[in-house]
Amino acid sequence: MQQSNTADLDTRTDEDSAPHLTPYLETAYRSILIAVDSSDHSNRATDDAIEIGSLYQSVITASHVYAAKMHDLRFKQMEGGLPEQFKEEDELERQRDIHDSLITRGLSIITDSYLSQAEQACDKAELTFKGLSLEGKNYITLVNEANNGQYDLLVMGSLGLGAIQGSTIGTVCERVVRRSAVDTLVIKQPERSIKDGPIVAAIDGSKQSYGALITAFNLAKEWQVPLHIVSAFDPYYHYVAFNRIAGVLSDEAGKVFRFKEQEQLHEDIIDDGLAKIYQSHLEVAEQLAEEFSLAESGVKAETHLLTGKPHHAIEQYIEKINASLLIIGKIGIHCDDELDIGGNSENLLRNSSCALLLTQREFTPRVEMIAESTTSWSTQAEEAMTHIPPFVQNMARAAILRYAQAEGHTVITASIVEEATKNMCPAGMKNLDDLVDAATEAKNAKSIRKIKTPAAGAFNMQWSAEADDMLQQVSDVTLRHNTKMRAEKRALTEKSTLVEVEHILPFVINPSVKNQEQQKEKTASKCPFASMDASMDDMSSQGDEIDLPWDKNALERLKQIPEGTSRSMTKKATNAIAQQQGIKAIDLDFVEQILSIFTSGSKKVTKTLPWDDDAEATISKAPPMVQGMLAKEIEAFAKRENLSKVDLKTAEQARQKWSQEGQFHLDPNDPRNTH
Numbered sequence: 001m002q003q004s005n006t007a008d009l010d011t012r013t014d015e016d017s018a019p020h021l022t023p024y025l026e027t028a029y030r031s032i033l034i035a036v037d038s039s040d041h042s043n044r045a046t047d048d049a050i051e052i053g054s055l056y057q058s059v060i061t062a063s064h065v066y067a068a069k070m071h072d073l074r075f076k077q078m079e080g081g082l083p084e085q086f087k088e089e090d091e092l093e094r095q096r097d098i099h100d101s102l103i104t105r106g107l108s109i110i111t112d113s114y115l116s117q118a119e120q121a122c123d124k125a126e127l128t129f130k131g132l133s134l135e136g137k138n139y140i141t142l143v144n145e146a147n148n149g150q151y152d153l154l155v156m157g158s159l160g161l162g163a164i165q166g167s168t169i170g171t172v173c174e175r176v177v178r179r180s181a182v183d184t185l186v187i188k189q190p191e192r193s194i195k196d197g198p199i200v201a202a203i204d205g206s207k208q209s210y211g212a213l214i215t216a217f218n219l220a221k222e223w224q225v226p227l228h229i230v231s232a233f234d235p236y237y238h239y240v241a242f243n244r245i246a247g248v249l250s251d252e253a254g255k256v257f258r259f260k261e262q263e264q265l266h267e268d269i270i271d272d273g274l275a276k277i278y279q280s281h282l283e284v285a286e287q288l289a290e291e292f293s294l295a296e297s298g299v300k301a302e303t304h305l306l307t308g309k310p311h312h313a314i315e316q317y318i319e320k321i322n323a324s325l326l327i328i329g330k331i332g333i334h335c336d337d338e339l340d341i342g343g344n345s346e347n348l349l350r351n352s353s354c355a356l357l358l359t360q361r362e363f364t365p366r367v368e369m370i371a372e373s374t375t376s377w378s379t380q381a382e383e384a385m386t387h388i389p390p391f392v393q394n395m396a397r398a399a400i401l402r403y404a405q406a407e408g409h410t411v412i413t414a415s416i417v418e419e420a421t422k423n424m425c426p427a428g429m430k431n432l433d434d435l436v437d438a439a440t441e442a443k444n445a446k447s448i449r450k451i452k453t454p455a456a457g458a459f460n461m462q463w464s465a466e467a468d469d470m471l472q473q474v475s476d477v478t479l480r481h482n483t484k485m486r487a488e489k490r491a492l493t494e495k496s497t498l499v500e501v502e503h504i505l506p507f508v509i510n511p512s513v514k515n516q517e518q519q520k521e522k523t524a525s526k527c528p529f530a531s532m533d534a535s536m537d538d539m540s541s542q543g544d545e546i547d548l549p550w551d552k553n554a555l556e557r558l559k560q561i562p563e564g565t566s567r568s569m570t571k572k573a574t575n576a577i578a579q580q581q582g583i584k585a586i587d588l589d590f591v592e593q594i595l596s597i598f599t600s601g602s603k604k605v606t607k608t609l610p611w612d613d614d615a616e617a618t619i620s621k622a623p624p625m626v627q628g629m630l631a632k633e634i635e636a637f638a639k640r641e642n643l644s645k646v647d648l649k650t651a652e653q654a655r656q657k658w659s660q661e662g663q664f665h666l667d668p669n670d671p672r673n674t675h
Helices: 040-056 068-081 089-124 138-146 171-179 207-223 237-246 251-257 259-291 310-321 343-351 367-374 379-385 390-407 414-424 432-448 465-472 477-493 501-508 516-524 538-542 552-559 565-580 588-604 613-620 624-640 648-661
Strands: 031-035 059-066 129-135 153-157 183-187 199-202 227-233 301-307 325-329 355-359
Touching (some): 171 343, 199 207, 227 310, 259 301, 259 367, 465 501, 565 588, 624 648
Parallel strands (some): 031 059, 059 129, 153 183, 199 227, 227 301
């Protein structure tokens, strides 16, 4: 599904802030397909599709499928029942011709009328409209059209012209929903708009349910309606199951099975554990809502843990609050590869009283966020953590949580802390004490900034959890070792004993580059800012030139950076790094990685000279992701000029030198300025 990145969102990258949510937090339905037949449900589907389309200036395509061949076959089957006067061959042939003409022309006229009705509604909303007259088996033809890669969303009524009293969903709708490969909105209430609210999002911890939650965030925010986030589990199943088992077990079998103990185990652990798991999904949702600034945008979001058969509990909740729209993943946490729709989604499709949006987009919250909500620490584990110095506790805690999450643990014990520590320790370190000693040494060495580059293998480097995650993604063992050494060498060159994302990124950012030695040479050859051939102020005039192809989402992300110096610097650097890595086209992921490097680097910069308020104000006008880099270069310039502080004049002189020398790094001996 296409995604827009126009939301004004916080994209901080420090450990305590939101991840790069921008690519995920804007649900962009750019191309919408509607199935029309002039029924009440279909007419409401058109109106609701236009409501969504108006948010994103979508292209609306209305389609109607008619079955001329089916009518022709049916007429031939009924010929045997015609009155005697029509059984003469000449008369029969004449009737066939008349029928063919009427059916073909009549169905075409009817279809055009349906499409014209939808077109008028789109014209009124000033949305681009396309009409499709399709012939064939209704559900097959509609599915083929929906899945041809041109659409982000399919909208259709749950019932059509064949609806009767008591109908909940038509066969065409149900067949299409099962086979649709795009998000599908099913209209249940012809008399009510989906934007009336409240909206309900149901989550079960699956990627698709979190994708549904993100969609719910966007629609609730756009329409300014309340959002209810629910998670449902069945605490009664095991009780019923055990009582059934008790009825068939003999006394001897019950003793072997230790039935009473098993039953108590389920009562004490499984049922309570289920409640905690599903409550944790809601806690993650609350954190995501906070990161999305939902409350600040005026949207009230509340969470509710429901008990009972999940689909039934959700159905009851929808009716209780009179929801206008339910948003869920098409498949859930227990799906398999062959499943076309999840069991709860299938039941809600049939039985929900309000419109239903089944999404197929996926979103995965940060591992730490999920782990913090689903994982607890034993007393002994917490005690073990107190032995870790404060300055590395956050890093260690995050790594241990990740390890526990990957291994499926929900309670962290001291032994798990030890196991996780071994996994995150560099080669040569065997336990937590080794890590503490090395981390302390690294902190002390880093603080005095007098680290000399040692010979290969002279001491063990520390790795941030994020950098280590990237390293582990290199599947080939030999290549992983090679990449590890290169990243550590890059860190040491920058006088750092901690390997971070920016150190490994150049070696893994483009997995398609097979020659790692060549990749390293390209990466180290030249600083991306070295070839700036205009002043910092004048760069915006050159901002329209793009050396490499940028996809739509990457360009949208670039536009979020203030026009002028910062945007131009970002674009030039991104192009330069991409060229160094042999990348032929720039996509959103690549841009986000570059911005991550900028932000991480800027945050590490600490001012070492006094700054006048006027000089500070000049730097503060730049985006946070580049402020540190600017400050670092200006201070370096001041020190070379033997100045003891940075004032406005010094900052302006540095800017003038950027203009005169045409490069960002002003130190003439800086190796990054050489080709």
